[in-house]
Amino acid sequence: MTSYLFTGGYWLDPQRSELLEGVHVLVENDRIKEVSDRPIVASSAEHIDLAGKTLMPGLIDCHVHVVAALVDLATNAMAPSSLAALRAARILKELLMRGFTTVRDAGGADHGLVRAIEDGLIAGPRLVISGKALSQTGGHGDGRARSNNRDISFSERVGALCRLADGVDGVRKAAREEIKAGADFVKIMANGGVASPNDPIHALGYSRDEIKAVVEEAENAGTYVAAHLYTDEAIARAVECGVHSLEHCNLIQPETARRAAKAGAIAVPTLVTYEALASDGKTFGLGPESVAKIETVRKSGLASLDIMRSAGLPMAFGSDLLGPLQRYHCMEWEIRRRVQPAVEVIASATLIGAKLCKLEGRIGTIAPGAFADLLVVDGDPYRDIGVLQGDGAHMPGIMKGGVFYKRAL
Numbered sequence: 001m002t003s004y005l006f007t008g009g010y011w012l013d014p015q016r017s018e019l020l021e022g023v024h025v026l027v028e029n030d031r032i033k034e035v036s037d038r039p040i041v042a043s044s045a046e047h048i049d050l051a052g053k054t055l056m057p058g059l060i061d062c063h064v065h066v067v068a069a070l071v072d073l074a075t076n077a078m079a080p081s082s083l084a085a086l087r088a089a090r091i092l093k094e095l096l097m098r099g100f101t102t103v104r105d106a107g108g109a110d111h112g113l114v115r116a117i118e119d120g121l122i123a124g125p126r127l128v129i130s131g132k133a134l135s136q137t138g139g140h141g142d143g144r145a146r147s148n149n150r151d152i153s154f155s156e157r158v159g160a161l162c163r164l165a166d167g168v169d170g171v172r173k174a175a176r177e178e179i180k181a182g183a184d185f186v187k188i189m190a191n192g193g194v195a196s197p198n199d200p201i202h203a204l205g206y207s208r209d210e211i212k213a214v215v216e217e218a219e220n221a222g223t224y225v226a227a228h229l230y231t232d233e234a235i236a237r238a239v240e241c242g243v244h245s246l247e248h249c250n251l252i253q254p255e256t257a258r259r260a261a262k263a264g265a266i267a268v269p270t271l272v273t274y275e276a277l278a279s280d281g282k283t284f285g286l287g288p289e290s291v292a293k294i295e296t297v298r299k300s301g302l303a304s305l306d307i308m309r310s311a312g313l314p315m316a317f318g319s320d321l322l323g324p325l326q327r328y329h330c331m332e333w334e335i336r337r338r339v340q341p342a343v344e345v346i347a348s349a350t351l352i353g354a355k356l357c358k359l360e361g362r363i364g365t366i367a368p369g370a371f372a373d374l375l376v377v378d379g380d381p382y383r384d385i386g387v388l389q390g391d392g393a394h395m396p397g398i399m400k401g402g403v404f405y406k407r408a409l
């Protein structure tokens, strides 16, 4: 049995808005065994003196694409699967070393990557997956040029984020296949998108009947649907059809945000990706049709955060960065912080993320029985969210499931 006892520092409990001092945390194997304000006797445990540093739960990003090694998603999908998997391994390791001990993949990652992490073949965060995202023909997941009507989307390859499925029967079958293959939730493209050639932002993806059919399939399997969405019309329609996880939401309006909150939905804004696409997208192969669409969604980003916050719609932390743009990951912290207090931003990447991953009480918290996913950080993230930035530079300790992946203590 491997066992660690953390003492002598501060404790960040996302349920409280201030750090606590004098807390002792005992880890046994992959779990947190005990949390106490009194000294814990654990003679066989290795004692770790935090020396005034802060112990906090590992972070959760609810919108990543770990197989997106390139900004050009059509080329990415065509890569040999062996190459795509090895590229994903590098992205996963980088996510973990930024302090993200759980990520929810919103299109692309398969059960093989989940297994590779669980079996210890590669170092990466806990991986919650949708499998391939479902897109209608001509929708956000259809990367084919206008003149390309060949029925080839490379969706069987590791590097593909999406698969095409049309019609109520078609989407049911696709959802069932993804769930059978290990999807933890089902992702659909229900609105136009930036990184795809033929779908304007305002385009609605899928008919109501198709969306409702996927929602039914997901609910039959005990899970939910996440939908790619920007416009108010698309979001309102998705909420009415029973979609639970609302990705992006850049153009949401107050009434829809209130209705989404009432329906118990969770939003996942991903503002950093539009900043990164605007500054570097073209350099990394984003097509001219896509570049033209960025501003439509980028300029309303901060306003959308404010609208969702005022409506009481919970927001998880997301980033949605593609390929080399992942280097901007930590910028999402400061973007959020412009609208939300630090305690809310951190709750989005812990408590709310845990809920959306259906791992409430097991991740995003330091409590007995939870996975020992822990970060040791220099300083107080409530006072300075910058300690979560810098790609892990201010994190001398990163532990996932009771195993140290970084230990400079």
Ligand SMILES: [Zn+2]
Pocket: 063, 064, 065, 106, 107, 320
């Ligand atoms: Zn995405």
